[in-house]
Amino acid sequence: MESPSLPRRIVLALVAGLLGACAMTPAPLPEPAPPPASRWQATLPHQGSPGELALWWARLNDPVLPLLIAQAQTAHPAIAQTLARLRQARAAQRSTRAEAGPRLDGSAQLGRASNSGTSFIALTQASVGADATWEVDLFGAVRQRQTAARARADQAEYGWHDARVSLAADLAGVYVELRHGEQLLRLLEQESQSLGTLEDLTRRRAEVGFESPANARLAAASAAQARERVTAQRALNDLSIKTLVLLTTLPETDLSQRLAERHAELPGATPFGLPVLPAAVLAQRPDIAAAESELQASAAEVGVAEAARWPRLTINGSLGLGLVRLGGDTSDAMTWGFGPTLTLPLLDGGRGVAQVDAARARYDEARAGYELRLRTAVREVEQALVRITARQAREADSRLAAEGLRAFHATTLERMRLGAANLIEVEEARRQALSAEAAVLGLQREELDAWIALYRAAGGGWNASPPNSASR
Numbered sequence: 001m002e003s004p005s006l007p008r009r010i011v012l013a014l015v016a017g018l019l020g021a022c023a024m025t026p027a028p029l030p031e032p033a034p035p036p037a038s039r040w041q042a043t044l045p046h047q048g049s050p051g052e053l054a055l056w057w058a059r060l061n062d063p064v065l066p067l068l069i070a071q072a073q074t075a076h077p078a079i080a081q082t083l084a085r086l087r088q089a090r091a092a093q094r095s096t097r098a099e100a101g102p103r104l105d106g107s108a109q110l111g112r113a114s115n116s117g118t119s120f121i122a123l124t125q126a127s128v129g130a131d132a133t134w135e136v137d138l139f140g141a142v143r144q145r146q147t148a149a150r151a152r153a154d155q156a157e158y159g160w161h162d163a164r165v166s167l168a169a170d171l172a173g174v175y176v177e178l179r180h181g182e183q184l185l186r187l188l189e190q191e192s193q194s195l196g197t198l199e200d201l202t203r204r205r206a207e208v209g210f211e212s213p214a215n216a217r218l219a220a221a222s223a224a225q226a227r228e229r230v231t232a233q234r235a236l237n238d239l240s241i242k243t244l245v246l247l248t249t250l251p252e253t254d255l256s257q258r259l260a261e262r263h264a265e266l267p268g269a270t271p272f273g274l275p276v277l278p279a280a281v282l283a284q285r286p287d288i289a290a291a292e293s294e295l296q297a298s299a300a301e302v303g304v305a306e307a308a309r310w311p312r313l314t315i316n317g318s319l320g321l322g323l324v325r326l327g328g329d330t331s332d333a334m335t336w337g338f339g340p341t342l343t344l345p346l347l348d349g350g351r352g353v354a355q356v357d358a359a360r361a362r363y364d365e366a367r368a369g370y371e372l373r374l375r376t377a378v379r380e381v382e383q384a385l386v387r388i389t390a391r392q393a394r395e396a397d398s399r400l401a402a403e404g405l406r407a408f409h410a411t412t413l414e415r416m417r418l419g420a421a422n423l424i425e426v427e428e429a430r431r432q433a434l435s436a437e438a439a440v441l442g443l444q445r446e447e448l449d450a451w452i453a454l455y456r457a458a459g460g461g462w463n464a465s466p467p468n469s470a471s472r
Contacts, residue, residue, distance in 0.1 A: 057168070060267035060448075064258055065175055068248050069168045075249040076167055082160040089149075089156035096149035100142050102134035121326065129320035129335075136315065141307035144300045151297035158293060161286035165460035171247045172452050175267075178240035180445040182264035185233045187437055191430070192226035199223040202423060215423040222427055266444050282377050285459035291370040298363040305359040309352040311344040380457035387450035391443055398443050402436035409433040 057066045073079055111125045137143055199219040206216035241259070245252050282288055317338040324331050345352060412429040415421035 062267035082163040086156040089153040093149040093153045124325040127322040132317040136313040139307040144303035148297040148300035151293045155293035158286040158290035169456040181237040195223040195226045291373045295366045298366040302359040305356040314341045384454035405433040405436040
């Protein structure tokens with residue numbers, strides 16, 4: 001039999017390559033890694049009854065805090081940044097979606113020329129045309145790019161949700177810090193006033209010989225320390241206000257007016273419940289959903305890199321109309337063309353394989369990050385639950401200690417006035433009572449901080465749709 005000609009050999013080789021490549025399919029998208037625990041190990045508050053996370057801030061019985069959070073989520077630049085990223089990702093998704101259809105480009109041309117000889121001859125040329133191109137998705141490259149773009153858009157949306165949760169938790173933490181600081185400042189001011197009175201009394205007694213000069217100096221030193229603590233706490237409160245100005249973007253005068261409504265009042269720590277299974281909570285964490293979208297995008301990009309190593313089939317078509325006028329003669333013509341173009345990478349020095357390896361490495365990185373995020377989320381929830389439980393167990397003893405030390409300080413002060421106790425005993429009793437009072441206030445703040453941490457760890461209330469979500 002006569003051997004086939006060279007062009008026929010090339011065609012047969014291309015067909016064989018196509019048939020062999022058709023047997024290859026992109027790497028399947030792996031299942032998400034399961035959470036590392038099936039039940040919470042820490043004690044669940046309220047027996048794990050489900051709660052509505054989206055309404056959590058309204059349950060704190062503080063009308064100022066939800067308003068500040070709403071203001072921050074409307075105007076803070078971090079939210080604007082995530083929305084801009086979301087619009088970019090959605091625009092990229094629409095662009096990738098358009099790649100699946102044909103592309104049509106139009107063109108028009110007009111030219112005029114003349115000679116410079118003895119006789120003047122003018123030449124006019126005009127043409128219009130259209131070119132169409134469509135890539136046949138033989139090996140799923142276009143489909144995989146669409147999958148990756150869709151996953152990136154989802155990831156950007158989850159980033160918007162995560163920014164809202166983080167901003168709300170950060171603002172609430174600073175707000176609680178301020179209210180706790182205002183309460184502590186009130187306590188320190190009372191202490192400073194009391195020590196000022198005691199300093200004056202001790203100085204007078206020392207002047208008439210009923211107290212030693214050393215006791216007078218001790219009283220003066222204690223009063224000075226109290227005034228210093230008041231000044232320091234005021235500065236800390238001012239710093240908290242400055243941070244709230246940054247988070248809410250409100251002018252400080254307007255913010256101060258709002259904060260004055262509930263001066264030195266901590267929000268009420270109204271608890272919310274959690275489902276028993278961690279997966280039910282972790283499913284609504286936007287950072288985990290974003291990590292899962294990253295995993296899906298990385299898997300799709302492996303398919304894109306694999307498909308780039310195989311033939312590309314493009315169908316091209318063109319249509320053109322032309323007109324030529326030379327002197328007094330005019331002629332026109334129509335041209336058209338249609339046919340497929342097959343592109344096969346033959347020699348690239350291993351670049352295609354390297355790109356596949358890089359895509360697989362990125363996928364492995366995304367999977368490891370996803371599993372790490374899952375484990376971190378479980379740890380954060382567990383730690384918040386432990387803090388809440390520990391705080392509740394300490395509350396009764398802390399209040400009992402504060403009441404006893406307040407009574408002891410009052411008794412010691414009365415004994416000093418009667419001459420049965422000295423100033424050193426009064427000072428020690430005062431320090432113990434102040435420490436116990438501060439511990440009670442600290443426990444109240446710890447409880448709120450723990451609930452805020454649990455809100456953040458459980459994904460917060462992020463069920464609202466971002467602006468223009470219908471444009472996806």
